[in-house]
Amino acid sequence: MCLSHGAGRTGDDGNAIGVEMENGQEQKHTISALVDNEPGVLSRVTGLFSGRGFNIESLCVAETMDPLVSRITLVTRGNEQIIEQITKQLNKLVNVIKVMDFTNTEFVEREMALIKVRAEATTRAEILRIVDIFRCKVVDVSPQFYTLEVTGNEGKIKAILDLLSHLGIKEIARTGAIAMARSKKEAPLKTGK
Amino acid sequence: MRLSGAEIVVESLMQEGVSSIFGYPGAAITDIYDYLEKSPIRHYLVRHEQGAVHMADGFARASGKVGVCLVTSGPGATNTVTGIASAYMDSIPVIVFTGQVPTPLIGNDAFQEVDIVGITRPCTKHNYLVKKVEDLPLVIKQAFYLARSGRPGPVLIDLPKDVLANKTEFKYPKKIEMRTYRPTYNAHPRQIEKAASYILKAKKPVIYAGGGVISSRSSAELKSLAESLTIPVTTTLMGLGAFPGRHPLWLGMLGMHGTYWANMAVGHCDLLIAVGARFDDRVTGKVDLFAPEARIIHIDIDPTSIRKNVSVDIPIVGDCKDALGQLNQLIQKSNKQEWRKARQPWLEEIKDWQENHPLTYGQGKEEIKPQYVVEKIYEVTKGKAIISTEVGQNQMWAAQYYHFDQPNSFITSGGLGVMGYGFPAAIGAQVACPDRIVFDIAGDGSIQMNIQELATAKANNLPVKIAILNNGYLGMVRQFQELFYEKRYAQTFLKGNPDFVQLAEAYGVAGLRAERPEEVVPVIEKALSIKGPVIIDFKVCPEECVSPMVPAGRGMTEMLLV
Numbered sequence: 001m002c003l004s005h006g007a008g009r010t011g012d013d014g015n016a017i018g019v020e021m022e023n024g025q026e027q028k029h030t031i032s033a034l035v036d037n038e039p040g041v042l043s044r045v046t047g048l049f050s051g052r053g054f055n056i057e058s059l060c061v062a063e064t065m066d067p068l069v070s071r072i073t074l075v076t077r078g079n080e081q082i083i084e085q086i087t088k089q090l091n092k093l094v095n096v097i098k099v100m101d102f103t104n105t106e107f108v109e110r111e112m113a114l115i116k117v118r119a120e121a122t123t124r125a126e127i128l129r130i131v132d133i134f135r136c137k138v139v140d141v142s143p144q145f146y147t148l149e150v151t152g153n154e155g156k157i158k159a160i161l162d163l164l165s166h167l168g169i170k171e172i173a174r175t176g177a178i179a180m181a182r183s184k185k186e187a188p189l190k191t192g193k
Numbered sequence: 194m195r196l197s198g199a200e201i202v203v204e205s206l207m208q209e210g211v212s213s214i215f216g217y218p219g220a221a222i223t224d225i226y227d228y229l230e231k232s233p234i235r236h237y238l239v240r241h242e243q244g245a246v247h248m249a250d251g252f253a254r255a256s257g258k259v260g261v262c263l264v265t266s267g268p269g270a271t272n273t274v275t276g277i278a279s280a281y282m283d284s285i286p287v288i289v290f291t292g293q294v295p296t297p298l299i300g301n302d303a304f305q306e307v308d309i310v311g312i313t314r315p316c317t318k319h320n321y322l323v324k325k326v327e328d329l330p331l332v333i334k335q336a337f338y339l340a341r342s343g344r345p346g347p348v349l350i351d352l353p354k355d356v357l358a359n360k361t362e363f364k365y366p367k368k369i370e371m372r373t374y375r376p377t378y379n380a381h382p383r384q385i386e387k388a389a390s391y392i393l394k395a396k397k398p399v400i401y402a403g404g405g406v407i408s409s410r411s412s413a414e415l416k417s418l419a420e421s422l423t424i425p426v427t428t429t430l431m432g433l434g435a436f437p438g439r440h441p442l443w444l445g446m447l448g449m450h451g452t453y454w455a456n457m458a459v460g461h462c463d464l465l466i467a468v469g470a471r472f473d474d475r476v477t478g479k480v481d482l483f484a485p486e487a488r489i490i491h492i493d494i495d496p497t498s499i500r501k502n503v504s505v506d507i508p509i510v511g512d513c514k515d516a517l518g519q520l521n522q523l524i525q526k527s528n529k530q531e532w533r534k535a536r537q538p539w540l541e542e543i544k545d546w547q548e549n550h551p552l553t554y555g556q557g558k559e560e561i562k563p564q565y566v567v568e569k570i571y572e573v574t575k576g577k578a579i580i581s582t583e584v585g586q587n588q589m590w591a592a593q594y595y596h597f598d599q600p601n602s603f604i605t606s607g608g609l610g611v612m613g614y615g616f617p618a619a620i621g622a623q624v625a626c627p628d629r630i631v632f633d634i635a636g637d638g639s640i641q642m643n644i645q646e647l648a649t650a651k652a653n654n655l656p657v658k659i660a661i662l663n664n665g666y667l668g669m670v671r672q673f674q675e676l677f678y679e680k681r682y683a684q685t686f687l688k689g690n691p692d693f694v695q696l697a698e699a700y701g702v703a704g705l706r707a708e709r710p711e712e713v714v715p716v717i718e719k720a721l722s723i724k725g726p727v728i729i730d731f732k733v734c735p736e737e738c739v740s741p742m743v744p745a746g747r748g749m750t751e752m753l754l755v
Contacts (some may be wrong), residue, residue: 040322044314051315081500089499092340094319097373115323 024080030073031087036095037063039071045072046092054078054086058176069097073178083189106182112151112175118168119146127167134160145170162189194299198326198357199224202290203232205333208365211261213237213624215245215250219265219614221292223304224357237624237653240645242269245619246276249287251621254604255579257457259286259340260621261285266292266327267305271312275611278316280347282608285509287347293353310351319347326359336368341375342497345408346609376494380511380519383396383468388490388507389523393694395464397539400425401447402432405469405493405513407600412436415468419607421524425543427455429470431513431607438596448476449743450589453550458486458543461749463710467491468514472502482748492516551755552593561710562736563662567681570632570660578630579604583615585669587662589739591634613642616659620646630721637663637690647700658720659728661693664735672738697728706730
């Protein structure tokens, strides 16, 4: 009902965001945002992504040391210009305290997965070997199934899933990535006191 | 002093200097109304909540202050959404207070309950659900601060009924500091230096100014920059009035229905200085054909505006007033006369485009041309009126033919493009500026989207004049169908339109009509001589098109001169 000043909503060929700009390569980015620990803040963040057509590949939220502050770690994908918009738009939200893009910095990243895998008498030994190699844990055992807990980066989790898949995975539950910048290596260690 | 939540709302409004608010009562918000009646704040009772937000928006644009509106829960709240979204797109400071069911009922699908904070999250600068009366003063303080600072915008405060009834000790915060919100006002001096060096080197510069110049009150700084170095100026729809409409350096508006020479100038300039504008698709057309030969300087207080649609050479985050002020400082030593001489070839080039393709229409003896009506309103009001518009052809003709001289005088829903915006916005502007003439230039389609506000204008004796350019069509879409759909006018003929003169009279408002060109001026003069609101029904040429025009998705130099 509300026509924009001009030829309206029909027929536009829709210059989507950034289509005409020098785009550069799409790249995966791990972004961490410190936000007010208040109801509705997560919805502001996810609403921003869906409303502006940005991607979220994974998302993790939990309280920090300061109970008034939460950390949102999200993994997204985009070219340089999209990622610049994402960080700017996040910063623009009134409840966002700080935004960090870990990509191209030194950082540690981990995900966790729970994997319920079929464990027959013939395959148990093989599963336990895989558990050993991947340094994961068996956290639940039943006559037919093992439930494994595995942590690592995305690649490691994908690798174990690939290995286990032919044995029959019944169910998986995965977290998104969490990340933290590495502390500066050159900083001298303080001793004494 | 212990006050109830409702009393705190009213007292806080008074602390913020609010003198007028627009609203509509309802069960959830009655506590505030009960207290508001005893206060010196004047409340304008609207006939639809959408009207209330547009009035607050029009008030804000005309006055430069924050507009305030007050509505009840549920449908009262949802009816404000279009107005909020419009204010958000156009960066207008508006505060919307909505009623809400009592906190224990929230989430229970109670009567007239709606999650308005959830609904308006993407179209407000920020919003609040107040859960404790103790939080109320700080929330209101923050809301006003957010609405008017940085890139302005609407803020919504949702007020559950029990919060309004509960009491607490009231102390309105004097100062405000938000650790997560600190807009950058001061432009970086090194960026300004770089910009100045680009500007001083440019042979064919153009200034492209937007609504940010108006909201930052930097028209004088803009004019000074343009005049010192003889740089021609174009503005967006939102920027009209930021630069004098009769100035020799004025190019007219750019964009889809901008002037031919403004678009050609941008298409051929070697430096584009964007000030408080956001490279909207109606301005750029096909992005890679927009200012293809130019380096671009972009001044904006909102970092997300920069590099959102086009890449720029010199981004400058800051208030337009500060950035332009610093630029003017750097270039003040340059010799005006020399610049004027050096700029002649560029101005000549632009003048050629202008002379070959001026803004024009042919006014015959029989039918009234809509452009003629706008031109005559301009002449009769001597360019001093506040003009609001609806959306569609009326909006574009108003933009093209009323030569705005001052900021805060053109009031239009630029980003969202809301039909039904102009009339309530005109009422808000009239409340803000009781001594000025306020005209709503409307279409016969748009005016019917908020026609009920005639009662508001009448009851408060607000002498808004509505000029309906009545062509019997949804003209802009009809034009679109004429040009791109082989004249298949699907659903754009407005069969069943009312007799607008009789409609006005039903509201107790004067209704006038003009059907022939020679009646146009006398009827405008008559409307101005009437003390109250007036509807003028101008029967205009039904199939007139807005010209020139750039079809959507084309380059801005590929104008259709229909």
